[in-house]
Amino acid sequence: MFRFPNHHNAFLSLKRNIQPGLSARTKILSVLEARVSTARKISRETGLSYKSVLYHLHLLEAENILHHKGRRIYVWELTGIGQQTLIAGK
Numbered sequence: 860m861f862r863f864p865n866h867h868n869a870f871l872s873l874k875r876n877i878q879p880g881l882s883a884r885t886k887i888l889s890v891l892e893a894r895v896s897t898a899r900k901i902s903r904e905t906g907l908s909y910k911s912v913l914y915h916l917h918l919l920e921a922e923n924i925l926h927h928k929g930r931r932i933y934v935w936e937l938t939g940i941g942q943q944t945l946i947a948g949k
Contacts, residue, residue: 868924883907884915888937891925895936 869884870876886905890896898916902909916935919925927933 868919871918871922873921874918880915883911884919887912887915887919888924891935891937895928895934897932897934901935 865881866885866888868888869881871880871884874880883905886907887901890901890904896904898909898912901907901916902912905912907915916925916927920927923938925935925937927935
């Protein structure tokens with residue numbers, strides 16, 4: 860079975876990092892790197908349940924990796940921290 864590498868921002872400092880959570884957050888971050896999106900759209904694109912997407916979005920928000928805009932329907936986007944990529948050798 861082929862495994863995709865985990866996104867570097869999928870690792871959380873405030874929670875225990877286990878493979879299912881890392882995989883879910885990697886999928887979510889991949890969608891948000893391409894465009895801002897709602898939790899419902901992220902759920903459809905990733906195949907994750909809506910509740911699971913919301914759970915991980917809130918975890919990532921607590922780590923300041925992303926934030927939401929709007930009132931009733933949140934649109935999620937990456938913060939400056941979430942947009943940073945790892946630089947080799949630094």
